Amino acid sequence: MSSEIEDLLTYARGLGLNLFVFCDRDSAVEYETIDPDAKVYRPTNRQGPIAIDARGHWRVVLPPRWSGHVLTRSPEFMNSVFLNFDLASRGYFHLHLITAAGIQTRSSLWLLWAALLARVLSASAAGVLGALKVLSTCLTGMFGALRILGATLTRVFDVRRMFSAATAGARQRIHAYLNQPKSRSAVFRSMMARRKTAYHVVPNRILLVTPSFGRGGSERLTIDTAQLLVHRGYDVCMLALQPVEPGQASYMNEIKALGLSIQTLPREATQDHSVRAVSEELRLYEKDLPPWLLNFFDAVARVTKDFRPAVVHCWLGQAIAIGGLAAGALGVPRIIAHQLSMVQEDLLENQQFYRDAYFALARSRAVTFASNSKAAAVDYERWLGFRRHAFRVLTNVLHPSTVRVPSAQEVSNFRTQLGLQPGARVVATMIRMVPEKDPELWVEAAAAIATLRPDVRFVIGGYGVLEDAVRRKVSELGLEDRITMLGAVTDVVLVYAATDIFMLSSRTEGLPCVLLEAQSAGCPVVATDVGGNAEAFQDGVTGHLVRHRSAQALAEAVLKILDNPDWARRARVEAPRYVEASFGPDPYLDKALEIYGLPRRSIERAGSGLSGRLRL
Template identity: 25%
Template structure:
């Protein structure tokens, strides 16, 4: 039986998008699909894919627009799509979707999918840039069989701001391997490795240090909680790190906030955190809050994107307005003062994530979409010899 060839295209990515794609390709049904990922060589994602034994295709793709590199990436992808007879191109992020779909149009790739992981309309963009981006997206959407959104809120944004037909959009929630976050660890050792004092609760955030993550508001809220014997932790790196460290100093938080930089042992770090915070200005459906809940931690996050779809208000966490450090501080103070309530939220969140956001569900729904689109174009029988549609429906068992 010939395998159906799938090419994923992604820009340099870290954090949630990287973990999403790694889980998806790792758990894709390899008896039916032959998976290749096109991404920049030498990146952390590239290295992780190589470790997993996933086929990789080097492309010159960067995060920002770069006509020369983008053109070269389109040429590389077009040549590969022609030569490999790839059946499905699955692009991730707006930049990956731009070059990936242009190549798919030229190569006449049969099935084209785009997963939108976050809002494409970054708040700091000028009006003309948002309008141009929306126009380009509407054009490319005509050549896209399905756009996957990671939350209903993101789906609604694409309908309202880009006039994408609802029938072209499918929401598939992000999923995580919850077992990774349930192991017992030595939290005192973790605190010591991060230079966090042994006494006092830890309030932490894990995010790329970029404007859309709103870490500055987390620092401002920390400055309002100086009377509490709490420790504040920022895990992650990015273009704003130096500015944020300077802001922490100006707020008098030198001995209260730890900037831990980029870390790989996220499950262990979450075990050492007492309350998880995500103060984002814009989001799709962040994996970090799912991971925090899987680790049994109460979550305080902003009411943006798909966050309200992942947090049960008052039961698994608290949702506050974005850009409002006072509201964030009030929510944190409430949990610091009611330890039993915080623990109860953590237990509820752990159960909720296991029921609704397990990685197997995310992968199965993606495989079902592949199957549906191939069937709709009468492509399935040319690749699956003698196998009925019912027999070939994929199911993922992460325990197997």
């Protein structure tokens, strides 16, 4: 740690601060205590930039923090209107300036007024109106007293009569300033302002918005939810924001067989950079949003208006941002923003966009945030700076049709197809081949098991961007005759039925459906202690939780099961019971309808597809 930072933390200890933000000339970083008694600090993940804006003003962007403290060595904070406005408007009322003579503590509100007063008194005639305009803007955002101030200044100084001719150019510049494009965050907040619904609501209609219908856990959960809602008598439509790419494994055949209603946005709706006519509710934002984003919102808004739902349920980041904001612009009565994972890299890479969207959604009483695990809820609350329990927990569900019981002959034929010898033990997984699932670590764990147990074979089901890398890893470790890679799987139950142990090596998870499926099929599970994995099974009863994420630790957990057949037999009995009790359809749907604000209905529809078979 540098001496400059250590000196800073010494000042913080002297002030007795448990949480503060340090601002230098380039950035603002939040620090928190990890030992309140010893006042040991560490940086949090909440930070923001300090930079000069297009008009030459220093600005700082901080996450909201009521009655927050700021430490700085930059004297600009003592006389800057804009820096102090940024601090006060975000709740940072206590400013501590570190000088050679010691620490000066001031209120950012007091400094803001002082800087405004100095600007008014020292400005020229042409600059007075500009300063007054800044003052009025600040008062509008902070106190909502612009009219009172304007009336008072008009009576006292008779500004309009004194400067009418002399300040014509200044008035034109002020008019241009007021009519310049709004910031993205301001537009998003405007979209979520309370308004009358733009259509006649059909009370039993629910729109489920998902990124796509490609094969994956979140997409399958959307389909399961749709089936269950239809079974309860609700009118459901599923909307995919992205079309299925040619050659991509998808659920389209299963959706068609189940008779579910779907809509898919055309590819041009998400990539169109041309300016075209948009819905009436979005015309207000034509000059403020880029054409591609406006067209994206418009495509979702048109589907929503045509369907006229009482509830719009959005799954995962992009669907939450696009679907949720479009629904807000239409005044949809109930909007559910449902996350199914921990905070992902795509959110971090575009975090300002998603932060703007989530903060705007949070301003609306129509919006409920949800996650599928307690761990994910805490992760998102921390990332966004939300209060605890701002996210409701709506766990995953295992639909009755997901895992059927195949015949012994089917299983035997499948094992023969895989080249498995009678009596061979099988360790398997079903994953997307993406970095967060870490399939290469899975292969390394398989290699450690294979060294000690020549009777064990390994099966990997799934596809993704790392598939070629995984095949190379298998070849490098000389495991071509021990590991079978299935690619996209159309009937997961055969894999589970042929499996003795299901192993998951993920770097991060929300609450993985594959762990529920494997247990429902009677497979003991081994999984890394990340995200919501610990909430998906009973550690020591239906599986083993690996707290140190390494190939050796995963291998040891698998070998522990292989070496204890009595425990494995008990786990095969307990696992289906646990899944049925904790992730059954009725508790899940009752909780979902409670979040929707809709009644528990029991009207069954013929041909709802409840008895159909859903496959990964």
